[in-house]
Amino acid sequence: MAFVAGQPVTAVVQRIEIRKLRHGDNLILGFSIGGGIDQDPAQNPYSEDKTDKGIYVTRVSEGGPAEVAGLQIGDKIMQVNGWDMTMVTHDQARKRLTKKNEDVVRLLVTRKSLQQAIRQSLH
Amino acid sequence: MERSRIMEDLNLIYIRQMAQSLQDTDFQKKIDHEVRMREGACKLLAACTQRQQALEAAKSLLTCNNRIMAYMSTVQRMKEAQLMQRKVRRSSDAGLLKDRSPCKGKVAISDLRIPLMWKDTDYFKNRGDFHRYAVFALLKIGCDIYDTDMVLVDCTMSDICFENAFVFSSVGPDFEMRMELYSCCVEEDFSISSAPRKLASKLSSSMGRSAGKKVRGSVDGPGESAMDNDGSSSLLFLPAAVTGPKYHLLAHTNLSLPAIHSSFWTHSLRTVGNESCCFWLPLYGSVCCQLAAQPLCMTQQIISSFLNLQQRVGERQSWTRMFCVLLGTNLFCYYSPEEVEAKVDPAFTIAINKETRIRAMEKDTRTRGNSLTITNLCAGEEVTHTLVAESVEQMYQWMEAFWQHFCDMSAWKQCCEELMKIETASPRKLPVPISTGVSLYHQTAIDSPGDDVSVWLAQSVGGDAGLVCPPWYVLFENSPKTVCRHVAAFSDDSAAVTSTAKTWDVPDFSKTDSGKPLPRGRTLSLDSKLTTVRCQEQRGDGGQVCTLSSDDSGEDIASPSPIKPFPQPALEQSHRRNVPSKLSPRNWLQTPV
Numbered sequence: 001m002a003f004v005a006g007q008p009v010t011a012v013v014q015r016i017e018i019r020k021l022r023h024g025d026n027l028i029l030g031f032s033i034g035g036g037i038d039q040d041p042a043q044n045p046y047s048e049d050k051t052d053k054g055i056y057v058t059r060v061s062e063g064g065p066a067e068v069a070g071l072q073i074g075d076k077i078m079q080v081n082g083w084d085m086t087m088v089t090h091d092q093a094r095k096r097l098t099k100k101n102e103d104v105v106r107l108l109v110t111r112k113s114l115q116q117a118i119r120q121s122l123h
Numbered sequence: 124m125e126r127s128r129i130m131e132d133l134n135l136i137y138i139r140q141m142a143q144s145l146q147d148t149d150f151q152k153k154i155d156h157e158v159r160m161r162e163g164a165c166k167l168l169a170a171c172t173q174r175q176q177a178l179e180a181a182k183s184l185l186t187c188n189n190r191i192m193a194y195m196s197t198v199q200r201m202k203e204a205q206l207m208q209r210k211v212r213r214s215s216d217a218g219l220l221k222d223r224s225p226c227k228g229k230v231a232i233s234d235l236r237i238p239l240m241w242k243d244t245d246y247f248k249n250r251g252d253f254h255r256y257a258v259f260a261l262l263k264i265g266c267d268i269y270d271t272d273m274v275l276v277d278c279t280m281s282d283i284c285f286e287n288a289f290v291f292s293s294v295g296p297d298f299e300m301r302m303e304l305y306s307c308c309v310e311e312d313f314s315i316s317s318a319p320r321k322l323a324s325k326l327s328s329s330m331g332r333s334a335g336k337k338v339r340g341s342v343d344g345p346g347e348s349a350m351d352n353d354g355s356s357s358l359l360f361l362p363a364a365v366t367g368p369k370y371h372l373l374a375h376t377n378l379s380l381p382a383i384h385s386s387f388w389t390h391s392l393r394t395v396g397n398e399s400c401c402f403w404l405p406l407y408g409s410v411c412c413q414l415a416a417q418p419l420c421m422t423q424q425i426i427s428s429f430l431n432l433q434q435r436v437g438e439r440q441s442w443t444r445m446f447c448v449l450l451g452t453n454l455f456c457y458y459s460p461e462e463v464e465a466k467v468d469p470a471f472t473i474a475i476n477k478e479t480r481i482r483a484m485e486k487d488t489r490t491r492g493n494s495l496t497i498t499n500l501c502a503g504e505e506v507t508h509t510l511v512a513e514s515v516e517q518m519y520q521w522m523e524a525f526w527q528h529f530c531d532m533s534a535w536k537q538c539c540e541e542l543m544k545i546e547t548a549s550p551r552k553l554p555v556p557i558s559t560g561v562s563l564y565h566q567t568a569i570d571s572p573g574d575d576v577s578v579w580l581a582q583s584v585g586g587d588a589g590l591v592c593p594p595w596y597v598l599f600e601n602s603p604k605t606v607c608r609h610v611a612a613f614s615d616d617s618a619a620v621t622s623t624a625k626t627w628d629v630p631d632f633s634k635t636d637s638g639k640p641l642p643r644g645r646t647l648s649l650d651s652k653l654t655t656v657r658c659q660e661q662r663g664d665g666g667q668v669c670t671l672s673s674d675d676s677g678e679d680i681a682s683p684s685p686i687k688p689f690p691q692p693a694l695e696q697s698h699r700r701n702v703p704s705k706l707s708p709r710n711w712l713q714t715p716v
Contacts, residue, residue: 025474025501034713043711058713090712097716101502 009086012118013078013108018069020103029097029105030064031057031071036090046074048112054078055085055093057109072111079108134195141198153266154194161187168367174309177367178257178273185305185370186261186270193266223527225296225534228418230383231545232262233288235271237304237374237392238407241278254308256404257368258283261303264291275309276404283404290545296418296534300378302410304392305370306402371395371402376410380536383416385543415543420531422542425449426524427463428517430495432456432471433509445470447510449524451542452476452532454497473508474499475525476539477532483522485515493518 020027035044037053046056057075060067077085080096088096097105135158143151164184171177259273271285283304291300374394382390389411396403427448434441445456448463455469462469480498493512498505512518532539 022501024471025499025506026472027502029716032713032715034711036712039711059715090714094714094716103502 011078011110012114013110014070014114016069016071016107016109018065018071018105018107020105021065027098027100027103028064029066030061031066032059033077033090033093033097034058036093037087038089038091047076052076053087055088055090071107071109075109075111077107077109081106141202144202150194150198154191154198157187157190157194161191171367174368178307178309181307181368181370182257182259182270182273182305186268189261189263190266190268193263193268197266223530226419226527226531227293227295228416228421228535228538229290229292229545230264230294230298230300230414230416231288231290232300232378232415233413233546234387235260235285235287235410235412237283237410239276239281239283240405240407241281242405254278254310256306256402257309257370258304258306258373258404259370260285261301261305262289263301263303264294264298267291276306288546294416296380296536296538298379300414302376302378302392303372304374306373306404307368307370308401309368371400373402373404374406378414380416380538383414383538383543385415385541387411387413415545416535416538417543417545418531418535418538420528420535421451421539423450425528426521427460428521429513430521431511431513433511442511449475449528452539473497475528477529481522481525483518485518495521 018029020029033055035041035047035053035055039053041047041053042050044050044052044056046058047054055077057066057071057073057077060071060073077093079085080093081102083096085093085096139151139154161184164180164187168177168180168184171180255275255277257273258276260271262269262271269287269289269291271287274283274285276283291298372395374392376390376392378390382388389409392406392408392410394406394408427446429444430447431442432445432447434443445458446460446463448455448457448469452475454473454475455463456471456473457463457467457469475497476499478500482496482498484494484496493515495510495512495518496507497510498507500506512521
């Protein structure tokens with residue numbers, strides 16, 4: 001999942017559609033994110049490449065909308081509803097996920113196991 | 124000289140009397156304190172011999188003068204207001220008009236940076252006169268005046284940076300912060316400025332034109348340069364005997380509520396004077412800083428008590444007695460007041476913002492009477508919560524609190540959307556791995572085999588599959604974040620970090636097996652302080668290792684010396700000193716969504 005600066009990024013992604021759950025006045029998705037271009041990438045326990053400043057899923061609440069939709073811990077979020085998440089600050093990522101007028105978020109996520117699965121199926 | 128002394132004393136006597144008549148001991152103490160500080164600064168200025176001391180003393184003198192002026196005008200205004208009030212009371216027995224005034228708050232400003240715009244002629248055509256300027260800024264809101272540390276600026280610096288952070292407390296939303304930048308030319312040979320005028324003018328005519336002008340400017344007596352000073356009243360306060368360095372107002376700007384953002388922002392600066400003035404610096408015309416505000420309505424609990432919350436489960440209605448707290452943009456509902464102290468998450472949160480509508484109903488037949496309904500717009504739908512107070516008085520108390528809260532929120536506008544952080548601790552020092560002796564424009568030369576380090580590495584490291592990282596990458600293990608932080612702090616828009624962040628990615632070595640050069644990524648020739656590391660290729664037979672050296676060591680560019688681990692320990696140390704806060708776990712934020 002490492003990429004060379006200036007070159008297009010290729011990744012195997014999975015589409016995940018999460019319906020937000022209304023909890024009082026808040027709309028929750030049921031997971032936590034970490035990472036961002038303003039964060040220290042060396043402390044990311046889920047990334048393969050320790051210079052990757054992307055947004056990763058660090059926790060998925062049990063039974064929450066994210067778990068139900070198939071999001072897994074350690075996933076890297078590439079896009080949210082069409083908005084890029086590979087070069088955003090932590091706060092920008094949070095804002096794109098928690099827009100109050102959106103009930104559903106469609107994520108494109110990538111994970112190691114997807115890459116391996118594709119490689120295995122090709123050989 | 125006698126006249127100015129007499130005027131001084133008269134002014135002070137007058138102000139002291141006014142302060143006394145106002146019976147405001149606070150002001151009296153403040154004015155006395157400043158007057159004593161001023162006397163001390165004058166004495167120090169007259170007695171000191173070292174240039175640095177003189178500059179600091181002149182700065183404190185100017186600050187004291189400004190503070191005294193501010194207190195004087197405030198005391199005068201208070202006195203006038205007192206007189207006006209007495210008149211009004213006598214003329215009409217106006218009843219107590221309850222007009223709402225918005226709450227006060229704290230305003231913090233930090234990380235001030237003023238970019239400079241030096242011309243290339245300053246570098247390449249300088250005739251040996253190397254001008255330095257002492258610069259500092261004054262920040263004023265009402266009576267509170269803070270001064271930054273003094274910074275010495277010369278043509279090798281691209282910005283004037285003030286590391287200080289200031290917090291103004293008890294500021295209303297209609298505040299106006301005035302920022303004033305003062306500068307003073309510092310000659311290498313300080314003794315010239317203190318020489319008698321005739322000698323100085325003789326000397327200055329024999330030096331270069333611009334140098335002479337500057338010397339003459341710094342020697343001007345108070346009478347002539349009073350017009351350059353900020354406010355002619357400072358003439359009264361400056362004892363005629365002062366011959367030390369004199370600061371002049373270089374630029375100023377006013378900032379108020381619309382200028383507050385939760386991140387760095389650039390504001391325009393109005394410059395005073397032109398190139399011919401001795402104190403002039405080529406300012407780019409803007410100032411970048413972080414201005415944040417914390418109104419009290421966001422940090423303090425407004426009201427809290429037990430209320431009954433109506434909950435609808437299916438067809439049934441039930442009432443739960445909850446301890447409700449109004450704070451910031453939320454109404455938090457806890458089961459008991461102990462939970463608030465224990466900092467447990469509230470059981471329920473209702474948003475209170477500009478779009479919220481609240482209605483009070485006494486003796487409502489549907490509910491148990493004395494109810495408050497709070498309606499919010501949530502994803503296009505209206506969501507209503509009903510809270511019932513335990514008595515009519517309590518309901519009115521809550522309504523009053525809500526009205527005041529709405530008044531505060533509409534007065535403080537964008538500051539009430541989210542709580543802005545104000546750091547009271549000293550600001551983190553920007554890690555500058557290169558000493559300030561390095562000049563901007565002399566370090567961009569980068570050696571062959573081409574300025575693309577990744578290409579070079581591909582060619583040299585090519586067949587060696589075992590080598591994952593070049594040895595010099597160790598130097599950057601700690602630094603990518605510091606470098607990026609560095610750049611982030613120097614740019615107005617946080618998006619700028621994205622472009623520079625890319626440059627520090629390690630090139631993908633798996634692609635070098637074929638021996639072909641890597642596709643040309645971004646070069647390492649970044650501007651300013653980032654370019655002062657250069658790759659030195661070792662043209663020996665065996666080792667093809669890159670050594671990195673920063674230029675403040677004054678090393679020869681094409682030195683054939685063997686590999687030196689030079690500045691690695693030194694740089695790493697300085698990194699370690701400046702970086703520890705960045706490696707702490709809290710810097711990898713996790714946010715639930």
